[in-house]
Amino acid sequence: MNIIVLIKQVVATTNVKLNPETGTMIRDGVESILNPFDEYAIEEALRIKDKLGGKVTVVTMGPAQAKEVIRKAIGMGVDEGILVTDRALAGSDTWATAYTLSQVLKKIGDYQLIITGKQAVDGDTAQVGPEMAACLDLPMIAWVRKIEEITESTIRAQRLMDDGYDVLESPLPALISVVKEINVPRLESLKGKMRAKKHEPATWGVADLPDFDLIQVGLKGSPTRVMKTFTPQRQYNSEIIGGEPPQAAASLYQKIKAMNIVNK
Amino acid sequence: MIIKTDPAIIAGYLEDASGFIQGAASRLVIPENEDEVADFLREASAGNEPVTIAGGRTGVAAGCIPRRGSLLSLERLDWLGPITKTNSGNTISVGPSVRLETLKEAVKRAGLMYPPDPTEPTATLGGNVATNASGGQCFKYGSTRHSVLGLTLVLSTGERLTLERGKSSSQEDMLSYYLNSGRRLDCPRPQLGQVRVEKNAAGYFSAPGMDPLDLLIGMDGTLGVITSLTLRLLPAVPGIFSLAIFFSDPQAAVACAEVIRASSRGIKLRRGISPASLEFMDERSLALLRPDFPSLPETARSVLLIEQEYPAKREDAALTDWSDFLEAEDVPENMIWFAETEQDRARLRELRHALPERVNTLVRQRKLPKVGTDMAVPEDVFPGMLGVYYQGLEASGLDFLVFGHIGECHLHANVLPHNQVEYNAAKSLYLRFAQEAVARGGTVSAEHGIGKIKHDFLKLMVGEKGFREMARVKRCFDPALILNRDNVFPESYLRREPSPPPPGLTSNRPSSRINRGDIRR
Ligand SMILES: Cc1cc2nc3c(=O)[nH]c(=O)nc-3n(C[C@H](O)[C@H](O)[C@H](O)COP(=O)(O)OP(=O)(O)OC[C@H]3O[C@@H](n4cnc5c(N)ncnc54)[C@H](O)[C@@H]3O)c2cc1C
Numbered sequence: 180m181n182i183i184v185l186i187k188q189v190v191a192t193t194n195v196k197l198n199p200e201t202g203t204m205i206r207d208g209v210e211s212i213l214n215p216f217d218e219y220a221i222e223e224a225l226r227i228k229d230k231l232g233g234k235v236t237v238v239t240m241g242p243a244q245a246k247e248v249i250r251k252a253i254g255m256g257v258d259e260g261i262l263v264t265d266r267a268l269a270g271s272d273t274w275a276t277a278y279t280l281s282q283v284l285k286k287i288g289d290y291q292l293i294i295t296g297k298q299a300v301d302g303d304t305a306q307v308g309p310e311m312a313a314c315l316d317l318p319m320i321a322w323v324r325k326i327e328e329i330t331e332s333t334i335r336a337q338r339l340m341d342d343g344y345d346v347l348e349s350p351l352p353a354l355i356s357v358v359k360e361i362n363v364p365r366l367e368s369l370k371g372k373m374r375a376k377k378h379e380p381a382t383w384g385v386a387d388l389p390d391f392d393l394i395q396v397g398l399k400g401s402p403t404r405v406m407k408t409f410t411p412q413r414q415y416n417s418e419i420i421g422g423e424p425p426q427a428a429a430s431l432y433q434k435i436k437a438m439n440i441v442n443k
Numbered sequence: 444m445i446i447k448t449d450p451a452i453i454a455g456y457l458e459d460a461s462g463f464i465q466g467a468a469s470r471l472v473i474p475e476n477e478d479e480v481a482d483f484l485r486e487a488s489a490g491n492e493p494v495t496i497a498g499g500r501t502g503v504a505a506g507c508i509p510r511r512g513s514l515l516s517l518e519r520l521d522w523l524g525p526i527t528k529t530n531s532g533n534t535i536s537v538g539p540s541v542r543l544e545t546l547k548e549a550v551k552r553a554g555l556m557y558p559p560d561p562t563e564p565t566a567t568l569g570g571n572v573a574t575n576a577s578g579g580q581c582f583k584y585g586s587t588r589h590s591v592l593g594l595t596l597v598l599s600t601g602e603r604l605t606l607e608r609g610k611s612s613s614q615e616d617m618l619s620y621y622l623n624s625g626r627r628l629d630c631p632r633p634q635l636g637q638v639r640v641e642k643n644a645a646g647y648f649s650a651p652g653m654d655p656l657d658l659l660i661g662m663d664g665t666l667g668v669i670t671s672l673t674l675r676l677l678p679a680v681p682g683i684f685s686l687a688i689f690f691s692d693p694q695a696a697v698a699c700a701e702v703i704r705a706s707s708r709g710i711k712l713r714r715g716i717s718p719a720s721l722e723f724m725d726e727r728s729l730a731l732l733r734p735d736f737p738s739l740p741e742t743a744r745s746v747l748l749i750e751q752e753y754p755a756k757r758e759d760a761a762l763t764d765w766s767d768f769l770e771a772e773d774v775p776e777n778m779i780w781f782a783e784t785e786q787d788r789a790r791l792r793e794l795r796h797a798l799p800e801r802v803n804t805l806v807r808q809r810k811l812p813k814v815g816t817d818m819a820v821p822e823d824v825f826p827g828m829l830g831v832y833y834q835g836l837e838a839s840g841l842d843f844l845v846f847g848h849i850g851e852c853h854l855h856a857n858v859l860p861h862n863q864v865e866y867n868a869a870k871s872l873y874l875r876f877a878q879e880a881v882a883r884g885g886t887v888s889a890e891h892g893i894g895k896i897k898h899d900f901l902k903l904m905v906g907e908k909g910f911r912e913m914a915r916v917k918r919c920f921d922p923a924l925i926l927n928r929d930n931v932f933p934e935s936y937l938r939r940e941p942s943p944p945p946p947g948l949t950s951n952r953p954s955s956r957i958n959r960g961d962i963r964r
């Protein structure tokens with residue numbers, strides 16, 4: 180089975196800084212790591228490969244330094260990596276990203292399963308996977324917490340829901356996004372790390388993608404408009420109720436009741 | 444100086460990580476500076492009031508828990524001095540209650556490192572020095588002792604002693620100290636028999652030709668209050684990676700550790716094989732971890748965890764050396780985990796730290812203390828000692844696991860008793876192991892220390908004579924015998940020696956004899 184895993188390089192901090200002019204993320208001078216959810220995607224792909232054989236390829240779209248996350252994936256045991264990078268892609272939003280990645284998948288052609296992370300921890304939209312499934316006209320199972328069964332032509336998986344999970348079955352090829360309940364990602368192996376250090380991923384630009392519509396990508400091709408970015412102000416109002424515990428408790432109860440939170 | 448007598452506040456201070464529950468103190472004293480420490484101790488000596496010193500209270504041997512008297516908490520002495528460049532490298536001076544993690548962070552920002560790495564980040568440096576603490580990288584860098592270049596000690600007399608490593612020497616069997624007042628304090632070097640291991644937290648340090656400073660490292664607060672420390676810093680290491688090396692044979696990790704140790708010590712070099720730490724977990728340890736770490740290789744029956752440092756631009760060579768070595772040792776690729784980023788190394792550390800935590804959870808469930816060894820033996824006798832552990836443990840039918848610092852021949856054999864009978868069996872097994880370790884030139888406690896709870900085991904090592912030797916040393920430093928009583932050796936050795944009667948007179952005051960009996964256990 181040929182499995183494609185989509186991976187993204189993200190900033191290591193949760194404290195993302197935005198450029199107030201363009202609404203885009205400031206990436207200079209911050210340490211980058213593999214999107215943690217994508218580690219689960221890689222792990223799941225490697226487990227399927229262990230069972231069914233085949234090949235695991237990772238694809239990332241990003242600047243040249245995104246090679247590092249491909250190397251990390253190679254260290255974990257992935258066979259190949261493709262870096263999609265081009266000046267024309269700078270400023271792409273989720274739609275443009277999903278479009279580009281779909282064109283990459285069309286060029287790869289021979290795959291049975293695409294796995295993405297649930298979401299990227301910096302952009303946080305969780306849109307790229309579903310948008311790609313739409314572009315490629317593939318069935319999608321989002322938020323997979325367990326693959327119950329997989330063969331060369333079908334997959335049955337548990338989709339995490341707020342109140343439990345659904346079991347869905349789909350023919351392949353299909354796209355799934357995975358949540359962290361699905362597995363425990365492996366560390367790199369020593370040999371893997373050595374291979375990874377030498378690995379030069381294939382690098383594709385827009386010129387390498389057949390029928391590529393440049394209008395759909397870059398800042399201009401991105402329908403998302405960032406109107407305003409700001410850090411939400413948190414407000415805390417507190418009142419400390421003093422006195423002896425029984426009186427304090429009674430007074431607290433009256434206040435909660437006055438707020439209509441309890442009505443007994 | 445802050446003095447508190449509120450029993451509720453004091454109660455919060457009567458605990459460390461030992462589980463010892465017999466703590467009591469009439470007041471809590473918190474000095475703000477060294478002068479206050481000195482004044483307080485002078486008064487306590489005059490009033491014959493026992494004083495127990497508290498640092499971070501993370502000790503595992505109840506060293507900082509008083510049975511009575513005053514508790515002296517050094518928490519306010521937490522100044523961090525500047526980093527000083529000297530001809531022989533960088534040093535830093537700190538107050539005794541600076542926490543290990545605070546120091547590590549501060550020197551890291553300056554591109555330096557403080558090598559000792561005992562696991563507990565909130566322990567204080569005073570505590571680390573008083574217990575000669577050691578961590579995983581002790582394999583390469585030695586215990587805390589090796590990083591102490593000097594200190595100031597306030598004696599119970601209120602006198603101060605400032606010492607620098609290499610600045611004073613000892614005569615044959617006499618250690619001479621020049622107090623800051625100019626008074627010379629002569630102290631016999633304690634005769635404690637031959638311990639052939641470097642990593643040792645059992646009893647006073649003693650070796651022919653020793654630096655007098657070394658007596659004060661690992662003394663468990665019995666000789667004075669450390670009020671300032673000068674520590675050796677090293678340049679930060681450019682790169683480090685960790686490996687978990689799994690073996691499908693339960694014994695293979697031990698055999699491989701022998702090869703790695705021999706290479707690290709320069710006995711039989713294997714190119715590039717000189718890790719900073721070398722740790723081991725056996726089959727039963729892995730079994731205990733498996734539910735929480737389902738990704739552990741299914742066939743793994745033993746594991747070594749190593750950390751390898753490498754110079755700038757030498758990562759490729761370091762990786763190749765380990766890869767070649769492990770290939771020669773027949774370890775398959777999928778049995779070697781690599782971790783280099785902070786996140787990945789933290790995951791490997793988690794594996795290591797999860798083990799004692801799992802053990803503690805079981806202990807709580809079974810409501811009986813674990814019985815865990817802390818012995819280290821010389822390298823040449825280690826395989827024999829390991830045989831003793833496993834034969835004894837397997838024959839006993841008890842629930843056990845073995846893990847720890849195999850680099851320093853220092854493994855923790857932990858028994859988890861289900862009931863009192865098993866607990867007693869474990870205790871007698873422990874005693875036997877301790878005897879075997881001592882007979883081989885080992886120590887009964889390489890890391891955890893003796894404190895108030897392991898006198899019996901130290902006795903196996905140094906005997907009653909050793910206790911008397913240490914009490915003699917204590918008397919030189921602490922003539923009122925007030926400091927950290929019952930630490931290292933039993934209080935009963937601290938009775939006042941009757942001063943020899945003046946010539947021609949016989950003593951007619953038997954009272955000291957009666958007192959002696961009172962405090963004997
Ligand atoms: C106006 C605008 C301009 C932007 N300009 C830039 C820019 O110049 N440079 C830039 O890096 N980002 C830019 N972004 C952000 C970028 O569009 C998103 O980060 C990206 O589309 C992924 O969305 P997300 O982070 O929410 O990922 P999610 O949709 O949350 O990610 C889900 C999963 O999709 C996959 N995935 C997501 N992104 C990628 C990727 N790039 N390659 C491979 N797989 C992926 C992963 O498997 C991931 O787990 C811009 C966004 C906007 C709105």
Ligand SMILES: Cc1cc2nc3c(=O)[nH]c(=O)nc-3n(C[C@H](O)[C@H](O)[C@H](O)COP(=O)(O)OP(=O)(O)OC[C@H]3O[C@@H](n4cnc5c(N)ncnc54)[C@H](O)[C@@H]3O)c2cc1C
Binds near residue numbers: 498565566668
């Ligand atoms: C989770 C955990 C992990 C641990 N891991 C390790 C480990 O890897 N290696 C290890 O060696 N230990 C370890 N320990 C034990 C403990 O952290 C060490 O013994 C540490 O050195 C104690 O420091 P402390 O500041 O907490 O000292 P305390 O517990 O307060 O005191 C320890 C002893 O030192 C004396 N003392 C403290 N400060 C001074 C001073 N300034 N002058 C004179 N005497 C003083 C006290 O009176 C007492 O006798 C661990 C403990 C825990 C809870």
